[in-house]
Amino acid sequence: xEKRFIYADNAATTAVSDEVLSxxxxxxxxxxxxxxxxxxxxxxxxxxxxxxxxxxxxxxGADPKEIFFTSCGSESDNWAIKGTAEMMSKKGKKHxxxxxxxxxxxxxxxxxxxKHGFEVTYxxxxxxxxxxxxxxxxxxxEDTALVTIMYANNEIGTIQPIEEIAKICHEKKVLFHTDAxxxxxxxxxxxxxxxxxxxxxxxxxxHAQKGxxxxxxxKGIVLPNLIHGGGQERGKRAGTENVxxxxxxxxxxxxxxxxxxxxxxxxxxxxNRLIDGILKLPYTRLNGxxxxxxxxxxxxxxxxxxxxxxxxxxxxxxxxxxxxxxxxSGSLDPSxxxxxxxxxxxxxxxxxxxxxxxxxxxxxxDYILEVIPKVVERLREMSPVWEKMMNGEEVK
Amino acid sequence: xxxxxxxxxxxxxxxxxxxIDDADGVGEIGNAKCGDIMKMYxxxxxxxxxxxxxxxxxxxxxxxxxSMATELIKGxxxxxxxxxxxxxxxxxxxxxxxxxxxxxxLAEQAVRAALSDYYTRQGIDPLPIVGEIKEPEx
Numbered sequence: 001x002e003k004r005f006i007y008a009d010n011a012a013t014t015a016v017s018d019e020v021l022s023x024x025x026x027x028x029x030x031x032x033x034x035x036x037x038x039x040x041x042x043x044x045x046x047x048x049x050x051x052x053x054x055x056x057x058x059x060x061g062a063d064p065k066e067i068f069f070t071s072c073g074s075e076s077d078n079w080a081i082k083g084t085a086e087m088m089s090k091k092g093k094k095h096x097x098x099x100x101x102x103x104x105x106x107x108x109x110x111x112x113x114x115k116h117g118f119e120v121t122y123x124x125x126x127x128x129x130x131x132x133x134x135x136x137x138x139x140x141x142e143d144t145a146l147v148t149i150m151y152a153n154n155e156i157g158t159i160q161p162i163e164e165i166a167k168i169c170h171e172k173k174v175l176f177h178t179d180a181x182x183x184x185x186x187x188x189x190x191x192x193x194x195x196x197x198x199x200x201x202x203x204x205x206x207h208a209q210k211g212x213x214x215x216x217x218x219k220g221i222v223l224p225n226l227i228h229g230g231g232q233e234r235g236k237r238a239g240t241e242n243v244x245x246x247x248x249x250x251x252x253x254x255x256x257x258x259x260x261x262x263x264x265x266x267x268x269x270x271x272n273r274l275i276d277g278i279l280k281l282p283y284t285r286l287n288g289x290x291x292x293x294x295x296x297x298x299x300x301x302x303x304x305x306x307x308x309x310x311x312x313x314x315x316x317x318x319x320x321x322x323x324x325x326x327x328x329s330g331s332l333d334p335s336x337x338x339x340x341x342x343x344x345x346x347x348x349x350x351x352x353x354x355x356x357x358x359x360x361x362x363x364x365x366d367y368i369l370e371v372i373p374k375v376v377e378r379l380r381e382m383s384p385v386w387e388k389m390m391n392g393e394e395v396k
Numbered sequence: 397x398x399x400x401x402x403x404x405x406x407x408x409x410x411x412x413x414x415x416i417d418d419a420d421g422v423g424e425i426g427n428a429k430c431g432d433i434m435k436m437y438x439x440x441x442x443x444x445x446x447x448x449x450x451x452x453x454x455x456x457x458x459x460x461x462x463s464m465a466t467e468l469i470k471g472x473x474x475x476x477x478x479x480x481x482x483x484x485x486x487x488x489x490x491x492x493x494x495x496x497x498x499x500x501x502l503a504e505q506a507v508r509a510a511l512s513d514y515y516t517r518q519g520i521d522p523l524p525i526v527g528e529i530k531e532p533e534x
Contacts, residue, residue: 306431308455309407316408325431325455334431346428382413384435385428385453395428 004367005318010205010296011154011182011355012322016248017207023251024209027244035241036230045243052250056214059257060199061190068215068233069246070226073181073202074105076215079237080177080198081109081148083223085118088145088175097139097147097174099123099131101340103154105200106179110148123149127342129158129288137168144174151183151199155324155337155353156288157297159187166195175221181205181213185256186264186294191216201253203245208252212245264295266358270365271298274354277369278302281376283389287338287351296356299324301343304386305350305379307334313375319368322353346385346395399456400490406460411467414449420517423509426502426532432458434506436466440514445469445477450506457496461503464488469507474514478526480507498532505530 007015016024027048033041035049050064057064070076085096098110100122110120121139125131136147147169152159162178169176177198180189185206191199198221203212217223229238275286275298283303302310307325314321324335325348333339334348343351354368380386388395399407416437426433432454439447448466452459464485469477482500486492492500509529515522 304453306454306458309459312404312407312456344429345431349428349431382410382451382459383453384424384433384451387435387451 001367001370003318004364006360006364006368007320008354008356008360008368009320009322010357011157011294011353013204013210014207014357016209017252017255019255020207020209020248020252024244024248027247031243033243035243036232045241049241049243049246052246055250055254056201056216059184059189059253060201060216061192062216063219065234066216066219068217068236069241069249070213070215070237071211071242072213073103073179073200073205074213075226076200076202076213077103077105077148077177077179078109079215079223079226080200080217081106081146082113083226084146084175084177084198084221085113086224087222089118093143093145095119095121095141095144097121097123097136097144097149099125099149099160101125101129101153101155101337102148102150103179103181106148106150107336118145125158125340128292129153129156129337129341130292131160131165133161133164133168136165137172140168140172140174144172146175146177148177148179151178151180151189152187152294153288153337154182155335156299156341157182157294157355158288159183159292159294162196163194166197169197170195182294185253186260186296188260189257191218197221203249203252206252206256208248209245212242212249214249263358267356267360268295270360270362271296271356273365274298274356274368275300277365278352278372281373285347287341287343294355297353298355299338299351299353301338301347301351302376303347303350304383304389305376306383307349307351309379310350310352310375313379314371317371317375319371322355324351324353325349398493399460400492402488402490403457403460403492406463406489407456410459410463412449412463412470413451415451416447416449419449419510421510421512421514423506423511423513423529425506425509425529426454428453430532431455432499432502432532434458434462434502436462436506436510438469438507438510438514440474443474445472445474454499454502455496457492457499458502460489461485461492461500462506465503465507474511477507477511480504501530502532 033045035046199216204210287299307323338348419437421438482504512522
């Protein structure tokens with residue numbers, strides 16, 4: 001078996017595509033004007049920023065005036081949540097509804113607000129990694145300022161009933177924000193049709209560069225300004241526009257959202273072949289609903305082994321992957337996402353996430369399916385936990 | 397996170413993996429909940445550790461520290477093995493990331509747990525010699 005290099009961690013980040021890079025490059029050395037400057041070089045930069053804004057708006061079914069560029073998905077989440085909290089607390093609304101398995105950009109922001117007088121309700125998820133919209137309905141109170149629920153989970157890829165949740169929020173007259181960092185470019189999004197009030201996205205998950213994101217804010221919602229300074233982003237977020245990154249995001253989202261269905265048709269069967277192939281190993285389970293999940297995501301727990309060891313072994317075989325083990329997070333607790341769907345600690349430690357895209361070949365899939373059983377066997381051979389499992393002893 | 401070349405070497409080619417069927421002392425430390433379990437097997441002859449083997453469930457650092465610990469005590473006297481510190485294991489591996497230092501503590505404690513078992517099997521109270529075995533905090 002000849003060693004290959006396979007990048008199967010696109011949920012972590014993606015490469016800047018050639019098309020995106022070529023759209024960006026002139027803005028470093030030739031079209032380098034400050035978008036606020038009066039002369040043509042500046043005006044051109046401004047025009048390119050606005051073209052990019054329009055592309056983002058088109059991709060989401062929004063109006064360009066509703067798109068604000070930020071530095072990343074986390075910034076967008078922070079702004080939406082803390083901004084709404086500040087705005088609504090003036091009306092005496094100091095309660096937020098979110099879910100237990102949000103990205104830390106949302107969870108830690110909510111925890112911060114809890115320290116500043118807000119109450120937060122964390123809606124549970126079921127064993128398939130799905131939120132019941134009725135639980136969201138029941139969590140909403142008179143003083144609820146915001147509901148923030150992720151579009152698709154970053155670890156297990158499950159897609160949440162966003163439209164249903166948005167509908168409930170509107171019935172209850174509560175603002176609805178969604179962290180769609182993992183969803184944009186992989187599932188069809190139309191903020192107007194779906195009733196989304198605010199949406200966070202990130203460039204580097206869709207082949208733009210790291211360090212650029214955007215926040216969609218529905219017209220009529222006036223968030224407090226995030227960065228005070230010049231009048232950039234209509235006075236909401238000061239700081240000289242990162243023109244190359246913005247142009248890159250515009251191009252990237254245009255490409256990513258142009259063929260979502262076709263990409264899913266290519267990648268889903270390959271993803272399923274990986275799932276079925278890995279699940280042939282004994283003591284494995286798929287985490288998250290099989291159908292209501294991002295086309296390129298698979299997350300499987302492999303009992304008796306620990307995730308970081310698995311990742312290192314895969315790396316030695318040229319495969320880049322991710323895990324929810326404690327050791328990859330730097331804490332002793334494994335992923336809060338895997339615990340939220342009811343996995344025991346020792347099972348959560350041995351999880352594997354692969355996030356693939358349509359460029360993965362059948363040979364790549366074959367290769368992964370050849371490598372994983374070998375690596376798992378090797379790690380299980382040296383695992384005292386596996387030994388106990390095979391001897392029918394209790395694993396503590 | 398950065399692992400040294402030596403850590404990666406001991407992870408990808410761990411020394412002394414396996415079990416010793418007629419071991420004179422076996423020690424296990426850690427729990428699956430916290431993500432690391434080490435099981436250490438020792439063969440001891442006239443106070444000398446003639447063989448050491450291990451099985452580990454855990455991260456790259458857990459495997460590498462187990463591997464290095466067995467290397468450091470093989471051929472040594474029990475007294476020397478009892479002097480093995482986690483710092484010595486870390487140093488022999490050219491360092492560990494701060495969040496992984498606890499793995500080296502596990503390796504040190506796994507050796508002590510195996511020696512403790514050895515004394516118990518000899519009918520000798522291990523506590524005054526080996527001291528308390530520290531289980532990792534959950």
